[in-house]
Amino acid sequence: MAEVLIYGSYGYTGEHIARTAVDRGWTPVLAGRTEAKVTELADELGLRSRVFDVEDAADQLRDVDVLLNCAGPFARTAEPLARACIETGTDYLDITGEIGVFERLHRMNDAAAEAGVTLMPGVGFDVVPTDCLAAHLHDRLPEATSLALGFDAVGSFSPGTLKTAIEGLGEGGVVRREGRLKQVPAAWKSRNVDFGRGRKTATTVPWGDVATAYYTTGIPTVEVYTPLPRAARLLLRADRVLGGLLERDAVQSVLKRLVDKRVEGPDDEELEEGFVWVWGEATDGRDTVTSRLRTPHTYKLTVETALLTTERVGDGDAPVGYQTPAGAFGPELILDVPGVQRLDD
Numbered sequence: 001m002a003e004v005l006i007y008g009s010y011g012y013t014g015e016h017i018a019r020t021a022v023d024r025g026w027t028p029v030l031a032g033r034t035e036a037k038v039t040e041l042a043d044e045l046g047l048r049s050r051v052f053d054v055e056d057a058a059d060q061l062r063d064v065d066v067l068l069n070c071a072g073p074f075a076r077t078a079e080p081l082a083r084a085c086i087e088t089g090t091d092y093l094d095i096t097g098e099i100g101v102f103e104r105l106h107r108m109n110d111a112a113a114e115a116g117v118t119l120m121p122g123v124g125f126d127v128v129p130t131d132c133l134a135a136h137l138h139d140r141l142p143e144a145t146s147l148a149l150g151f152d153a154v155g156s157f158s159p160g161t162l163k164t165a166i167e168g169l170g171e172g173g174v175v176r177r178e179g180r181l182k183q184v185p186a187a188w189k190s191r192n193v194d195f196g197r198g199r200k201t202a203t204t205v206p207w208g209d210v211a212t213a214y215y216t217t218g219i220p221t222v223e224v225y226t227p228l229p230r231a232a233r234l235l236l237r238a239d240r241v242l243g244g245l246l247e248r249d250a251v252q253s254v255l256k257r258l259v260d261k262r263v264e265g266p267d268d269e270e271l272e273e274g275f276v277w278v279w280g281e282a283t284d285g286r287d288t289v290t291s292r293l294r295t296p297h298t299y300k301l302t303v304e305t306a307l308l309t310t311e312r313v314g315d316g317d318a319p320v321g322y323q324t325p326a327g328a329f330g331p332e333l334i335l336d337v338p339g340v341q342r343l344d345d
């Protein structure tokens with residue numbers, strides 16, 4: 001089996017991935033920047049460990065086949081780690097959902113391809129199921145010109161997800177139009193969507209597929225929707241007139257401290273019971289096709305999709321260069337995850 005290194009291995013998501021990998025007989029190297037946290041988990045699981053900052057990664061990756069980066073916000077970790085991977089011939093995967101990160105890694109495509117390295121950001125809940133649904137809808141309607149994707153998740157968030165979301169507050173929204181990313185106001189558009197359990201008001205969110213679905217399908221218009229509580233919609237829209245209050249460092253620091261104090265992430269019971277409906281609709285102006293996925297809890301799915309893609313990249317199944325999950329492995333990838341069902345209208 002390929003030599004796998006998990007960076008950010010002791011965060012909420014990294015630790016779940018590391019523990020599940022061990023349960024399945026893997027022996028990854030655990031890594032991260034804080035020595036005490038890395039060694040405690042590695043000792044408990046009987047694994048090797050490495051401690052390094054992302055800027056010093058190249059020296060630590062020369063004997064590593066695949067790096068799985070779980071250290072977010074990824075705006076600070078993805079690019080330096082991907083650069084180190086290109087230097088050392090190591091395949092790179094991460095669980096980002098940040099549009100800017102997808103775009104920056106996409107710009108590293110040529111260097112990665114030349115080095116024979118795969119760069120595959122977004123192998124968690126964001127974006128594997130939606131990316132697979134986008135590819136499936138494209139197969140159903142190859143001339144599609146417009147794609148709407150969305151998800152209705154039951155469950156709470158991990159500390160890192162909330163901190164990453166806080167860093168994005170005040171930045172407004174993003175959609176894709178005519179193949180280009182377009183900045184739009186926060187909570188820009190709403191529509192009524194049946195994600196799988198009745199109609200709900202859903203709002204546009206700057207989700208990773210705005211970047212990736214275009215690379216997977218070539219469909220030039222992409223929007224992503226999720227139901228937001230009315231209060232959240234109003235707060236995001238109010239920020240347009242409050243002059244970017246949510247973008248201020250002081251406001252974000254207070255919110256992040258609150259997360260550190262109060263948020264632990266979903267417990268095992270929630271991970272087992274939670275579920276998500278993922279919805280997608282493609283149209284070519286004449287015909288419209290709709291498909292849905294029902295998946296396990298977002299974080300449970302993230303563990304499964306991160307390990308599945310890491311294994312397949314390690315087996316040499318992915319092309320080199322920048323890759324999306326469904327671009328590399330096809331729309332059926334998601335159906336290899338236990339508990340996932342796909343329904344076409």
Ligand SMILES: NC(=O)c1ccc[n+]([C@@H]2O[C@H](COP(=O)([O-])OP(=O)(O)OC[C@H]3O[C@@H](n4cnc5c(N)ncnc54)[C@H](OP(=O)(O)O)[C@@H]3O)[C@@H](O)[C@H]2O)c1
Pocket residue numbers: 008009010011012013014032033034037053054070071072073074076077095096097122123124125126127158159160161162164165265298299302
């Ligand atoms: N794609 C998806 O669907 C999906 C699913 C789950 C999570 N995520 C994302 O994954 C990230 C982690 O989430 P989480 O809940 O596991 O977070 P968490 O519990 O806060 O853990 C974050 C991890 O990242 C490390 N880290 C953060 N900034 C770093 C930096 N600049 N350099 C090196 N290490 C750094 C932390 O190390 P220290 O403790 O040493 O700072 C820690 O190991 C978040 O960005 C989240 O949005 C995405």
